[in-house]
Amino acid sequence: MSVSQTGPLAITDAKIVARNIRRVFQIKRNGDDKPTEFEAIKQLDLTVKPGEFLAIVGPSGCGKSTFLDMIAGLARPSSGEIFMDGKKITGPALDRGIVLQGYALFPWRTVRKNVEFGLEIKKVPSKERKEISQRYIELVGLKNFEDRYPHELSGGMKQRVAIARALAYDPEVLLMDEPFAAVDAQTRETLQEELLRIWEKTKKTIVFVTHGIDEAVFLADRVAVMTAHPGTIKEIVTINLPRPRDGIRSSAEFGWIRHKVWELLQNEQSQEKKAKPADSSIAESISSSAAL
């Protein structure tokens, strides 16, 4: 039997395999007759192992969220394929849980009802739903907040609800797009430690997009560094730091790995600056419109 290979793992042995991904957006600007093609991602290959915690970092606008959306099945690659457990991803499904930066909670639902949302879709009976939601509410440290509404919670608490909601319907893969960006530094560190504790307990595969180098190195087994636009994988850094990682941030090894990732990103950003005069106008106009 011939099995396609991407990196060291066969498609069937890896949790997620992205093969030769390209993503092009059609941009129509005022006054243009025809849309212009904007290549956001090109030739992106990546393999995620079962149970792995993989972080993705890269310069702003390099395509991190676009790539995550494609793994989630919310968008399709223009060419190339993404597989999960050997099957091609063609749309969203409950085997992948998504946690986004803006919490995306339902404001009219209590904490419990938010956490139960995926279970309702799965048609889990009410008694079982309550048991499962309670377990995850407690796992993320929100016991006694079950009946609160999102507007009655802090940013860190909302983010915990979003994590509990994604975990409660037991997806095999958790896709996280800058989930802790909106909280203060101290809460972020607490949430990072909690996420590691949950990951060690639940053995989920996690793909975690972040701007934070410290965050990526602290959390991940491997950090995939993307190039500037058009984004592809520049290098994958294996984080050989022991676990549990409490207190590791002050160690020399942490500082050394952090510096290595920082350097890779720094090179990318300076190369992008040099390349800018040639194709800056379209990239800039699109990036700024996307930021609005």
Ligand SMILES: Nc1ncnc2c1ncn2[C@@H]1O[C@H](COP(=O)(O)OP(=O)(O)OP(=O)(O)O)[C@@H](O)[C@H]1O
């Ligand atoms: N729907 C869209 N239409 C047109 N261009 C888009 C669209 N979505 C994203 N882009 C462009 O694709 C590129 C990649 O965007 P993406 O949001 O994936 O980057 P990112 O790496 O997640 O950025 P950041 O780190 O700033 O969040 C950007 O230049 C963006 O402007």
